[in-house]
Every structure is written in C-alpha cells, then in structure tokens.
Amino acid sequence: MRRGMWDREMVAALLLMASMPMVLTWLWFGGVEAIGRLALTLIISGLWHMVFMLARAQPPSLAGALSAIAVAMLAPEDLGLIRLALGVSFGTVAAELVFGGWGRNVLNPATVTIAFLGFGFPAEPWPEFVAPVIWAALPALGIGAMFGILSMRVIFAAFVALGIAYFGGDPAISVILPTAVLVLALLVTDPVAGASTSLGRWLYGAAYGGFVILFAYEWEGAAPVQMAVSAAFLASLFAPLFDEAALALWVRRRRKRHG
C-alpha cells in the first residue's frame, strides 16, 4: 500500500551525498581548474542523459553526476576539451545509457571512461592527490557503509588485502595505497557494477586489493591512479563471475542439506 524510500534515485542521491567530503576537499585544493573540469564532465554527461531521455524515454539519473565527478577527479590531465569530451561521451553512452540507464549497466561508466582515456592517450600525465583528499575518502566510505548503499564486505575485503601487503612492509605498496583507497571509494564500491552476493562481495573486494598489489609489484612505470583504476576495471569484469560462483556454491550447499 505504501512505498519506502530505497528506490533508484534515493540511492543515487545518497551516494552523491556520501562522496561529498571527498569531492569538496578536492575542489578546495584543486581550485578553478578542478571546477572547470568538473563542470565540463557534468555538462557532457548531462547532455547525453538528455539525449537518451528525449530519444529513448530513459529518465535521467543523479548517478550520472556521480560518474562525472569520478571522471573529473581521476582522468588523465592535459587532455584538452575535445579528447575529454570524447572519453566521457564514450563511457556514458557505451557503458551506461545503451544498457537502459543506471542500474541496468554491467560496468561502471566512470571506470570505462577513465580506462578508455588512459589506454587511448597513454602519454598524458595522471593526476596526483594531496593528502587531505585521500583522508576524505575514509568518511566517504564510512557514510556510504552506514547508509548501507556501499557494501561493507567489499570495503573490508579490500582493506584486508591491502593491509596485509602494507604491513608486509614493501615500499611499493605504501606509494600506491592512498590512491587505491580513493579509487575504492570512487569506483570500486559502486553497488550496481560490483558483486551482489555476500561471498561475491568478499571476493570482489579482495580481487581489487589483489590486483592493486600485483600492479604495484609488476607494472613498471605506471602512475598510482593508472594502476588503481586498472585494478578496479579488472575486478569489476570479474564481479559477475564471483556472483555466479557464490550462487552455485550456495545452491549446492542447500541441496546437500535439504536433498
């Protein structure tokens, strides 16, 4: 008879709210240049949402703003207007809108955009973050987990994997760790593109941490953001597999118990 509040737009609004500590700190330290980048990505992504609303009757979602923020923060610098616009258009359309909008997509549009730009223009420098922005990722994760919109399991698993490597005492990890936490908050914990079963979520978070560690050791000459985004991209490709495995295991366990 009555309706509760956890519909798609409410979740998107809460995700946006949760990311605010990070975003505002980043804007504060980034100044006019950061505001300009964010405005650009917001406008382009908004335009594509508008196009799909008029052409395909897909209601636009606040989640578009979320992807725009992640792209503005993590995409390579000095791309110029045209190339950034191209990348955002590709990511928004090919990774989100053609599937029917946010909630039906398979991969996170921001991850796809950044990976696309990173592989397409490998010569461009990757952004680096000042310490307060990294620290602001922690309250962002905390707020999201408190509202239940980010999965606690993914966060824990990723932290455990990264923590083990960090306290193992390798200097390669301590360079990448801050950026890995930021990317965890911005891209990896996305409830749609990530795994959705409990075991799947543990595996997904651990896989992200594992890929970050692997890249830290084996990928010579890559920037921390590049490694972390690639790890997020690979982990989200594996997410459906983790879910499928977790479900198969669950079904088998139940079959054994109940015949």
Place this chain on the structure above:
Amino acid sequence: MPRVGSSLTPEAPALHITDEAAITPAHGEELRVEALVSDGESVAQGQPLLRLRAMPDMYLTAPMAGRVAKIELRPGHRLSQMVLFHEAGGDRYAYDVSLAGADADELRRVLQMSGLWRQFRSRPFGRVPKPGAIPAAIFVIATDSRPDAPDPAPQLTHREAEFSRGLDALARLSEARIFLCQAEASSYTGALPAGVSRVITGKVHPNGLSGLMIHRHMPARVEAPVWDIHAEDVADIGSFLETGYVPATRVVSISGSGDALREAKLVQCQPGADLRGLSQPLLRPGPHVVVSGSFLDGRPAHWLSLRDRQVTVLTRDTATNNRHWFNEALDHVSRRAPIIPTAALDLAFGGVLPAAALVRVLASGDVEGFTRLGGLSLLEEDLALADYATGARPRLMTQVRAILDRIEEEEGVA
C-alpha cells in the same frame, strides 16, 4: 508514517461481533461452489453453507449464527461472496468428532467438513491443500513479526491444552515433520508432543515470516509441498476436536496511521468480519482505506480475509496530481527504474536469500533460476517488505505471483 500501534494490549481483547460477515475466496482463489442453504435462511454458527463442486468433501462454514443475506456467484458457480446478518442468541452447529481421535481419515473428514481445513496453506503456490494431499512438513506459526500484528504468544499460553491437542491432531494427520516457529524461546514454553521441533525466529520483521522459515528449514518443492498454519488455528482445531464446535472468534488487531485512527485496538471478532464495522468506532473523520492484513502486504477489502488477523486503516491519498506534463508523459512511456542492490534489499529478505539475484530472476521471469534460488518456498507476503523498502515497480508481489502461476500451469497441478 506516524502510526498508532503502541496501545495494543494483549490481555483480554474485547469481543466485537460485527452485524455482517461474509464468506469470500482468498485473494486469487477460485471457488466453484454449491450452496447448501438459500437466501433468508437462518443458520447456526459453524454450519456448512457451501460445498466445493470439485471436492465434495470440502465445505465452507458459517462464521456466526445469523441469516443468509445474499449469495453472489459469478458465472460458472464461482463464489464472489456470501453475506450473512448476525442474529443474537443463535445456535452453534455441533459436529460428531468422536471418531476423529482414532482415525486419520476421519480426522481429515471432520476438518474439511468444518472448514478448519481451509486454514492450512500449501507451498509452493499458496493454495488450500487438496483433501488427500500429504505434506512433507507442517510449519505451525506462533509468531507474527509484521508491524502491529497481534502476538500469538499470550493467547497460546492461555489456551495451552487446546493447542497441544491441536498439535497432536496435526501429528496424526500425516507422517510429516512438524515445526513450531516462535519468536523467542520464552514465547511459548508448553510441552510439545513427540516429533514436533521448535524453531526460534527472532522478533524483527521479516524473520517471523513463514516463507523464510520454510526456506531455511524445509524448502518446499512441487513434489514435496510444505504446509503452514497459524498457531491459533491449531488451538482452534484442538478445541474443535474436544467440543465438536467450530471456534467462533479470532483475535484481530486494528491499527493504522495516526491521522486515520484514534487508537489501535485488539479485538475478538468472527472470521470474515465486516472491516468497516470493526474499525468504525475508532476512526477519525476523513477519507481512508481499510486494508485486510498489514500495511505491507494487505489489500483493500470489505471483509476480513481467510487467514488475516490484522486490519490496517490508512488515509486515502486525495492529493491532486500537480506534476509537470513532461514528467507524467515520461513516466508513462519509460521502463521502470531497476532496483539497486543495497543493504536495505538484503535485510528485506532477512539476509537468508540472495536478494539481488532473486529480484533479477523475477524481473526476467526466469522460472528455472527462480526454482534454483528456492523461490518455490515463497509467496507474496514474503516479498512485501522488499516491495515496500525499494518501492519496486512493477511490484515484486505481483511478479512472484505471476511466476508461481506460470510454474503451476506448467506443472499441471492447477
């Protein structure tokens, strides 16, 4: 939503027999009936009034002593409703239950004749079991975690002898395992007959839902149906087998939103009671809807439905729609927004079902996946909380009913 729900006092609910009551089919149930009485005839409480044409052993009985007002049938003798007027000082119909103590077939026969059989619900599909059906397990539900639902525990403590006689009868009915589901170990401490196991569910909704307990302890399959029945109905069976009279009342809670109802109340009324009559003394002025069931899974109704023990009064939404024409048009033509898997969705299934996967197989109508995930143990009420929490459109309750109906048709058990 501000709710009236705090003053539900369990001890000694006031008796409130409404002037009218009706026999109606449960939601989605099709009853082809033959009337045994005609309009205007006087009937005794518990007297068989309707017989099912397909199963001549199954009867529907009078909820109270009174006079038959009208029998409404749709084409093909399908029951729409049979309304009765209450008459004070009427008789009670006595059944001969002397043989039911020894013989299982005789026990089935008297339960079906007295209409008490209709309190059983068989899963998968949620129908009243066929006369000869044999369950794999029977779940006796001595808890109700839905918001403002009456707590069965005080009633059971009060009716311990009848309840344990009822449990004995269930044990004699078939070889099935019997589970007694209660919220806490202390909710019901009476002795249990051999072969009955206790299941502790916890108090928080949705943990008290029978679907989740069946899913956890004995999943229903098409070839191994699982029945559930409310504990007070089991006590009713016990009392019936003792006296030969069908119990005349059940405990029902009346609750609702604070702007529709002055106070919440627990009453004893007849089955099929007139909901307007029940809620009338408690209403605030203004437009409202009366719902049989809780505000999560109830349906607007005129009469108390078959297994419901709860009446909810909500204010009717009369706000005129001032939305922009463009949003209105977009809503009409667009696909509905999908459900985002959050902790809210997981908790709405009590954390025991893979919620996101289940929602996905429901949306795609994937029968095989639905069966694999244990969907056959579920009914509409088990998805009501997820429906409420996520505001899903189309409603998950509708989707699960559609997929169950399809499986039922394919299996040819309809």
